[in-house]
Amino acid sequence: GQNIDQPTEMTATEGAIVQINCTYQTSGFNGLFWYQQHAGEAPTFLSYNVLDGLEEKGRFSSFLSRSKGYSYLLLKELQMKDSASYLCAVLDSNYQLIWGAGTKLIIKP
Amino acid sequence: DVKVTQSSRYLVKRTGEKVFLECVQDMDHENMFWYRQDPGLGLRLIYFSYDVKMKEKGDIPEGYSVSREKKERFSLILESASTNQTSMYLCASARDREPYEQYFGPGTRLTVT
Numbered sequence: 001g002q003n004i005d006q007p008t009e010m011t012a013t014e015g016a017i018v019q020i021n022c023t024y025q026t027s028g029f030n031g032l033f034w035y036q037q038h039a040g041e042a043p044t045f046l047s048y049n050v051l052d053g054l055e056e057k058g059r060f061s062s063f064l065s066r067s068k069g070y071s072y073l074l075l076k077e078l079q080m081k082d083s084a085s086y087l088c089a090v091l092d093s094n095y096q097l098i099w100g101a102g103t104k105l106i107i108k109p
Numbered sequence: 110d111v112k113v114t115q116s117s118r119y120l121v122k123r124t125g126e127k128v129f130l131e132c133v134q135d136m137d138h139e140n141m142f143w144y145r146q147d148p149g150l151g152l153r154l155i156y157f158s159y160d161v162k163m164k165e166k167g168d169i170p171e172g173y174s175v176s177r178e179k180k181e182r183f184s185l186i187l188e189s190a191s192t193n194q195t196s197m198y199l200c201a202s203a204r205d206r207e208p209y210e211q212y213f214g215p216g217t218r219l220t221v222t
Contacts, residue, residue, distance in 0.1 A: 004151070008149075030209070031207075031208060031209065033210070033211075040216075041215070041216070042199060042213035042214060042215050042216050043152075043199075043213050044213070045210050045211075045212070048208045048210060050207075050208075087151070087152070089152075091209055095209060096154070096157075097152075097154075097209075097211065099151035099152040099153075100151050101149060101150055101151045102151065
């Protein structure tokens, strides 16, 4: 079966760095997405990785290792507004998105 | 600015009612999707459409149907609403080429009593 695992909840301090991990087992791979979802709102796109390595976009970076079935989202200089759920999703061989359950990130002052 | 809109943010319906949820996108995207999202579960795909008048079942199509008469509009229909269909419903659209990024509407929180 297809499976995406990510931690249910994480807590971090304002100004710090946090890494949210995602491991996946899917039928085929055509890319990995990270989305941010604030409570009561729709998910918004953060990043897309299709090749191994690190993609940096401002305070957010995303890493992919296809051989290990592993990705992480790195958030630097955390701000209170970063409190949200972070969803990992993999595009499988049929170009369908398989979603993880999301990681709720709590930022404390 | 890309935009996906949904007909209602909040909806309360009675058991057995027929419910229509509408989604419109203005990005000329080929693909459109309907998901439901429940606490502790990932987004679950109900139906998707890759072209006008085309539809494909997702992971949980039972109790739902869809309609796509125009490229920009994708409707989700609950033929006879039940309490276990109380959920957040999210519509999304995507272009049919890399990076296949999905753009989401604001969601409809449906309560069936």
